[in-house]
Amino acid sequence: VILTGERLLDSDGTLVTRHALRIDDGVIREVAPYAELRARYPAEPVLDWGEVVLVPGLVNGHAHSFQSLLRGFGDDLDFFAWRDRVLYPSAAWLTPEDMETGALWAFAEMLRAGITTVAEFFYIHDEGNENSLRIIGAARRLGIRMLFGRALYTGNRAPRRYREDPKDALARLDGLVRSTHDTRIVVAPAPHSLHAASEEAIASAAEWARAHGTVYTMHVAEGRYEVEELAARTGLAPAAYLEALGALGPEAVLVHGVHLSTADLDRIAVRGAKIVHNPGANAFLGDGIAPLRALLARNIPTCLGTDGGCTNNRLSLLDEMRLAVLLQRALHEDGSLVGAPTAFEMATATAGEVFGLPVGRLRAGYRADVVGLALDDLSLLASPNLLSSVVYAAGASAVRHVMVEGEAVVADRRVVHLDVDELRERIRSALARAGVPNGQMAL
Numbered sequence: 001v002i003l004t005g006e007r008l009l010d011s012d013g014t015l016v017t018r019h020a021l022r023i024d025d026g027v028i029r030e031v032a033p034y035a036e037l038r039a040r041y042p043a044e045p046v047l048d049w050g051e052v053v054l055v056p057g058l059v060n061g062h063a064h065s066f067q068s069l070l071r072g073f074g075d076d077l078d079f080f081a082w083r084d085r086v087l088y089p090s091a092a093w094l095t096p097e098d099m100e101t102g103a104l105w106a107f108a109e110m111l112r113a114g115i116t117t118v119a120e121f122f123y124i125h126d127e128g129n130e131n132s133l134r135i136i137g138a139a140r141r142l143g144i145r146m147l148f149g150r151a152l153y154t155g156n157r158a159p160r161r162y163r164e165d166p167k168d169a170l171a172r173l174d175g176l177v178r179s180t181h182d183t184r185i186v187v188a189p190a191p192h193s194l195h196a197a198s199e200e201a202i203a204s205a206a207e208w209a210r211a212h213g214t215v216y217t218m219h220v221a222e223g224r225y226e227v228e229e230l231a232a233r234t235g236l237a238p239a240a241y242l243e244a245l246g247a248l249g250p251e252a253v254l255v256h257g258v259h260l261s262t263a264d265l266d267r268i269a270v271r272g273a274k275i276v277h278n279p280g281a282n283a284f285l286g287d288g289i290a291p292l293r294a295l296l297a298r299n300i301p302t303c304l305g306t307d308g309g310c311t312n313n314r315l316s317l318l319d320e321m322r323l324a325v326l327l328q329r330a331l332h333e334d335g336s337l338v339g340a341p342t343a344f345e346m347a348t349a350t351a352g353e354v355f356g357l358p359v360g361r362l363r364a365g366y367r368a369d370v371v372g373l374a375l376d377d378l379s380l381l382a383s384p385n386l387l388s389s390v391v392y393a394a395g396a397s398a399v400r401h402v403m404v405e406g407e408a409v410v411a412d413r414r415v416v417h418l419d420v421d422e423l424r425e426r427i428r429s430a431l432a433r434a435g436v437p438n439g440q441m442a443l
């Protein structure tokens with residue numbers, strides 16, 4: 001098919017008029033002026049999205065999809081109160097079907113906001129793969145691309161349902177790889193965090209990632225307490241600790257990195273590890289602001305994530321791009337910091353590189369993950385600087401069409417494979433079982 005629209009804006013800021021993508025088998029084969037492609041492939045069907053700017057699908061570098069079901073539960077609590085009064089108790093009632101419901105909800109909202117790839121981080125395993133397969137099933141149903149991070153959780157403070165022996169967890173990860181044959185789904189290990197994954201879990205996950213040519217992803221230095229606890233236990237800072245475990249190479253995708261020191265950042269840069277910055281969630285939970293200016297100064301590949309639907313509470317990379325810039329400017333009292341082109345690249349091409357996926361660019365050889373932003377949306381109307389308006393002005397209302405691997409997943413602002421009534425009923429029944437009548441929660 002030949003996909004065209006009024007404008008085309010690539011991750012590097014290239015902006016052209018009436019260009020088109022020739023897409024075959026879910027892959028972009030050529031990008032050229034529409035008239036030229038039309039003349040060369042007269043028999044090829046044309047998909048004309050009209051008054052839109054085509055941009056690469058946005059990549060959400062960190063999410064916990066089941067947490068959408070906890071949205072609104074304790075939104076004004078601090079991190080520990082939220083964890084102990086909302087997150088951990090939810091393990092008493094969440095069924096596999098509920099987790100699938102949360103995933104359908106989260107992925108639908110992401111698609112609606114122009115996210116075509118999500119790095120899911122999932123840790124309620126009940127010592128098996130059934131729950132993971134529910135999440136993967138939800139992604140397949142809606143058509144979103146996913147890097148599925150299967151957690152290795154060894155900490156003993158959390159609910160029993162999270163915990164596994166690292167060897168069992170990796171064996172189950174192998175099982176998931178064998179049972180997942182889908183070009184849109186990649187499975188990867190995800191040791192939970194510095195405080196809830198053992199040394200064995202972290203080292204073996206990194207080794208597994210290297211052996212399989214993929215990445216591992218892990219929460220690192222989200223809260224100040226984690227760094228203090230690690231120092232008390234090992235005498236080491238986060239990056240030095242990971243380095244000592246042989247887990248600080250290009251396969252390491254470290255999530256958050258709010259409380260990293262200059263020495264940590266230097267080590268991460270030298271070793272080629274990567275960062276997922278979650279400005280909205282970090283601010284929502286009062287964890288702080290990650291040192292984005294310093295990460296960029298060291299050329300550490302950094303992408304953006306939303307984190308869970310109950311710690312943000314939006315699931316939109318359009319919001320995260322904007323927040324990433326604004327928070328650095330507020331923090332450093334400098335209105336020229338970061339800039340729209342850098343934020344746009346973080347949400348697209350850099351994210352593809354972070355996860356080793358052929359996404360994030362509208363270029364031959366990349367997967368056909370494309371978003372059409374409506375040029376008649378009031379936020380983009382006659383914009384003299386489209387890239388800047390996409391980053392600072394546009395919201396999910398501007399997202400008109402979304403394609404993943406050449407397939408329409410959002411058409412005219414409707415999530416194609418979502419039944420909203422069914423989803424509403426599923427959410428209601430899950431919350432009723434959780435003892436939340438009429439969706440009203442009292443804490």
Ligand SMILES: [Zn+2]
Pocket residue numbers: 062063064121219255307308
């Ligand atoms: Zn997280």
